[in-house]
Amino acid sequence: MRTRVGIVGAGPAGLVLSLLLAERGIDSVVVETRDRAEIERTMRAGVLEQGTVELLTGLGVGARVHAEGARHEGIELRFGGRGHRIDFTGLTGRAVWLYPQHEVLKDLIAALVGAGADLRFGARDVALREVASDEPVISFTDADGTPVELRCEVVAGCDGSSGVSRRAVPDGRRTDYFRAYPFGWFGILAEAPRSSPELVYAHSERGFALISTRTPDVQRMYFQCAPDERPEDWGDDRIWSELGARVAGEDGFTLNEGRIVDRGVIPMRSYVCEPMRHGRLLLAGDAAHVVPPTGAKGLNLAVADVVVLARVLERFFATGDADALEDYGPTAARRVWRAQHFSWWMTSMLHRDPVGSPFDLRRQLGELELVAGSTAAATHLAESYTGWPVEP
Numbered sequence: 439m440r441t442r443v444g445i446v447g448a449g450p451a452g453l454v455l456s457l458l459l460a461e462r463g464i465d466s467v468v469v470e471t472r473d474r475a476e477i478e479r480t481m482r483a484g485v486l487e488q489g490t491v492e493l494l495t496g497l498g499v500g501a502r503v504h505a506e507g508a509r510h511e512g513i514e515l516r517f518g519g520r521g522h523r524i525d526f527t528g529l530t531g532r533a534v535w536l537y538p539q540h541e542v543l544k545d546l547i548a549a550l551v552g553a554g555a556d557l558r559f560g561a562r563d564v565a566l567r568e569v570a571s572d573e574p575v576i577s578f579t580d581a582d583g584t585p586v587e588l589r590c591e592v593v594a595g596c597d598g599s600s601g602v603s604r605r606a607v608p609d610g611r612r613t614d615y616f617r618a619y620p621f622g623w624f625g626i627l628a629e630a631p632r633s634s635p636e637l638v639y640a641h642s643e644r645g646f647a648l649i650s651t652r653t654p655d656v657q658r659m660y661f662q663c664a665p666d667e668r669p670e671d672w673g674d675d676r677i678w679s680e681l682g683a684r685v686a687g688e689d690g691f692t693l694n695e696g697r698i699v700d701r702g703v704i705p706m707r708s709y710v711c712e713p714m715r716h717g718r719l720l721l722a723g724d725a726a727h728v729v730p731p732t733g734a735k736g737l738n739l740a741v742a743d744v745v746v747l748a749r750v751l752e753r754f755f756a757t758g759d760a761d762a763l764e765d766y767g768p769t770a771a772r773r774v775w776r777a778q779h780f781s782w783w784m785t786s787m788l789h790r791d792p793v794g795s796p797f798d799l800r801r802q803l804g805e806l807e808l809v810a811g812s813t814a815a816a817t818h819l820a821e822s823y824t825g826w827p828v829e830p
């Protein structure tokens with residue numbers, strides 16, 4: 439079996455790429471190990487940059503984001519026991535949307551299935567071969583047990599940080615830039631009303647906390663914890679008292695509590711693989727890079743990668759010139775490193791370093807005062823959070 443672009447992975451990068459290619463008349467096949475139901479229920483973060491929403495809208499998959507998502511025109515930075523609003527729209531004219539990733543995936547899958555796209559969910563034994571040749575191959579066992587050899591002109595590796603794509607770039611041909619953080623996020627979903635109209639990013643002597651939301655009745659909250667924290671060690675009372683202590687302050691801010699329906703610990707790391715291409719294999723999204731969640735860049739960065747990739751592939755298929763593929767990595771990596779810096783900056787400004795000193799704590803407060811008090815500094819945060827334009 440043949441296709442022009444074999445796409446490994448039906449996450450945000452792979453699915454948006456398939457739609458962007460279809461729009462350009464370029465056929466693709468998406469190969470995914472998980473089944474559709476699992477993808478559509480796996481909960482991830484939920485902040486979409488304005489550019490991501492515009493792209494989804496342009497692709498005809500924006501109806502539910504606009505109907506059910508919530509436009510947020512700012513966030514609150516909380517430190518020193520008080521809230522300080524960062525007014526994205528006032529500073530930049532831009533906004534973000536809260537709309538969970540699995541809802542985006544549902545919309546993308548529905549659109550692709552409706553357009554007759556070839557999506558292979560539940561594939562087993564996915565392997566890449568001959569990626570440095572002119573005819574890379576994705577081999578897998580289809581959900582019905584049939585062995586498939588998918589011969590491609592190009593393979594897009596969109597299968598995340600533990601997929602096969604990244605590992606198909608030989609060790610000697612890639613540099614792994616990696617940073618681990620000495621903490622994780624303890625995340626909960628709670629059946630409770632909202633505590634704040636906007637997201638709250640809280641700095642405290644006890645560590646970071648983030649108050650986010652999913653629906654008017656279900657709230658998403660996180661607090662900094664040890665990287666090896668065990669969720670089962672935390673009863674509901676202990677969780678509420680820790681979250682409450684981190685957002686407490688002289689302004690009397692309190693959390694609306696409720697039944698905790700989900701809990702888990704999320705690791706924090708920064709990673710970039712360069713180059714993002716090996717022969718005819720091009721990596722996008724988490725297969726190529728991972729950001730810590732502070733600032734919610736992951737999905738948006740995956741989408742920005744494939745916007746660049748679709749353009750490069752359009753040129754490649756129009757001209758047959760393999761040099762066109764060389765532009766992808768360096769162009770995408772410029773945004774990746776900006777987002778790496780932003781995510782690292784937000785993380786280091788807001789989290790308590792377990793081996794940090796009182797000096798570090800005071801320095802963070804100085805930095806937060808600067809960001810909240812300087813239009814230039816607040817604009818930097820607002821531009822980065824709402825998303826930079828994609829390079830022409």
Ligand code: DHB
Pocket residue numbers: 482483484485637648650651658731732733734
């Ligand atoms: C959410 C996650 C983030 O990492 C973030 O920065 C903001 C919100 C969320 O899950 O809602």
